[in-house]
Amino acid sequence: MLAAAGSAIGLGNLWRFPYLAAQNGGGLFLAIYFALLVTFGFALLVTEVAIGRKTKSSPLIAYGKLHEKWKWIGVFAVIVPFLILPYYCAIGGWVLKYCFVFLAGQAAAASESGFFSGFITGTMEPLAFMAIFLFLTFFVVYREIDEGIEKFSKLLMPLLLLIVIGVALFSLTIRYDDGTVARTGLDGLAVYLVPNLDGLTVRDFMSVLLAAMGQLFFSISVAMGIMITYGSYFEDRGNIFKSVWQIGFFDTFVAVLAGLMTVVPIYVLMGHEGMNASGPSLLFVSMPKTFHAMGIAGTIVGAAFFVMTFFAALTSSISIMEAVVSSLMESLSISRRKAAVIESLIAFAIGAVVCFGYNLLYFELPLPNGSVGQVLDVLDYVSNGLLMPVVEIGTCLLVGWALTPDDIINEATKNGEPFRQKGMYKTMIRYVAPILLTILLLQSLGVIG
Numbered sequence: 398m399l400a401a402a403g404s405a406i407g408l409g410n411l412w413r414f415p416y417l418a419a420q421n422g423g424g425l426f427l428a429i430y431f432a433l434l435v436t437f438g439f440a441l442l443v444t445e446v447a448i449g450r451k452t453k454s455s456p457l458i459a460y461g462k463l464h465e466k467w468k469w470i471g472v473f474a475v476i477v478p479f480l481i482l483p484y485y486c487a488i489g490g491w492v493l494k495y496c497f498v499f500l501a502g503q504a505a506a507a508s509e510s511g512f513f514s515g516f517i518t519g520t521m522e523p524l525a526f527m528a529i530f531l532f533l534t535f536f537v538v539y540r541e542i543d544e545g546i547e548k549f550s551k552l553l554m555p556l557l558l559l560i561v562i563g564v565a566l567f568s569l570t571i572r573y574d575d576g577t578v579a580r581t582g583l584d585g586l587a588v589y590l591v592p593n594l595d596g597l598t599v600r601d602f603m604s605v606l607l608a609a610m611g612q613l614f615f616s617i618s619v620a621m622g623i624m625i626t627y628g629s630y631f632e633d634r635g636n637i638f639k640s641v642w643q644i645g646f647f648d649t650f651v652a653v654l655a656g657l658m659t660v661v662p663i664y665v666l667m668g669h670e671g672m673n674a675s676g677p678s679l680l681f682v683s684m685p686k687t688f689h690a691m692g693i694a695g696t697i698v699g700a701a702f703f704v705m706t707f708f709a710a711l712t713s714s715i716s717i718m719e720a721v722v723s724s725l726m727e728s729l730s731i732s733r734r735k736a737a738v739i740e741s742l743i744a745f746a747i748g749a750v751v752c753f754g755y756n757l758l759y760f761e762l763p764l765p766n767g768s769v770g771q772v773l774d775v776l777d778y779v780s781n782g783l784l785m786p787v788v789e790i791g792t793c794l795l796v797g798w799a800l801t802p803d804d805i806i807n808e809a810t811k812n813g814e815p816f817r818q819k820g821m822y823k824t825m826i827r828y829v830a831p832i833l834l835t836i837l838l839l840q841s842l843g844v845i846g
């Protein structure tokens with residue numbers, strides 16, 4: 398389960414959660430995220446871990462073992478990490494670049510507007526950093542040295558947490574005053590935490606809900622087979638509920654703090670427009686500004702922050718590649734090494750297209766869900782906006798109707814674990830989750846909204 402937590406905490410918490418919170422108005426996004434987490438986030442986590450433990454198989458086989466007709470869910474579940482890996486490595490490359498920038502003492506330059514866009518619009522540099530990040534991931538998976546890396550990152554994670562807490566507190570002290578407008582860190586905190594319902598339309602609400610759901614799945618690593626894999630290693634006498642609560646709680650704690658340290662400064666320094674315009678670059682634009690505001694200490698804190706973010710990203714990307722590699726090994730009956738090479742070459746090719754999406758191949762593609770994006774956003778949209786809901790609708794229908802929720806409940810409570818929310822779980826899996834997920838999927842497809 399520690400491995401599952403290491404896989405869960407990554408760029409989803411540090412990079413994706415903050416920019417989505419900023420884009421979706423802060424407080425409302427947070428409130429919806431929590432509501433989703435404690436209802437179907439936990440229900441789905443329990444379900445996936447229990448499916449893994451019950452079938453003792455990876456996703457490609459697990460779903461078929463439960464019910465022959467529902468094997469396809471496993472196939473969809475494996476396409477998700479396959480699509481995520483290339484862009485995850487592109488962002489991992491950005492983090493690596495910032496490690497070097499801060500270690501070289503160029504904190505001031507990095508805080509200037511235009512630094513980040515200058516970097517990603519260059520052709521070769523982002524490609525090179527993506528390739529290094531991907532290679533490191535490949536190397537660990539190829540040599541099967543995950544354990545060593547995990548031990549090392551377990552040491553670094555508490556440090557990362559300390560830095561995140563420290564920077565989050567510091568960001569509350571930032572002020573902006575240009576004579577006409579003044580904003581303080583506490584104003585920023587209010588924007589981040591208090592839902593703003595002024596002029597909110599149903600359409601806005603639904604799009605925040607959709608963003609929060611995609612993020613929830615991404616962050617707790619459900620709907621991509623990975624929790625089934627971890628579940629298959631989960632000991633029969635272990636308590637699934639306890640582990641699931643721990644993962645969910647810790648993952649969310651880190652995400653909320655990361656959001657605080659990123660969203661508050663961007664609001665204070667650039668106002669609501671800065672928040673809306675941020676998108677995937679938020680972490681790399683907002684954080685250097687905060688570190689710069691810290692003076693000399695900012696260089697050191699910034700370097701430490703990016704180095705630890707790098708390790709958090711690496712452990713997650715290893716688990717993403719591992720998910721694809723183990724499925725390739727199983728379905729094509731090939732060796733781990735061969736599978737790792739094949740997957741890495743494909744990820745490199747797609748990753749290169751992601752990097753070129755900000756320069757050579759730049760386009761502004763309107764997506765069916767109403768947003769506009771580059772290659773990275775398209776991959777993110779297909780995996781998080783389309784495939785993940787499909788996987789989870791399938792899982793709910795399988796567990797709720799083709800089987801019975803009791804099959805899962807019995808697995809999760811087989812050591813006599815008390816499960817007080819049994820009724821809620823059943824209603825959730827049979828009715829609420831599939832209906833809500835279908836509405837969200839239709840909205841994502843642009844059919845409604």
Ligand code: PFF
Pocket residue numbers: 404405406407408409410478481615616617618621623713714716717720
């Ligand atoms: N949950 C990880 C994060 O928040 O960064 C990302 C992730 C890990 C996605 C493992 C997919 C996966 F298989």
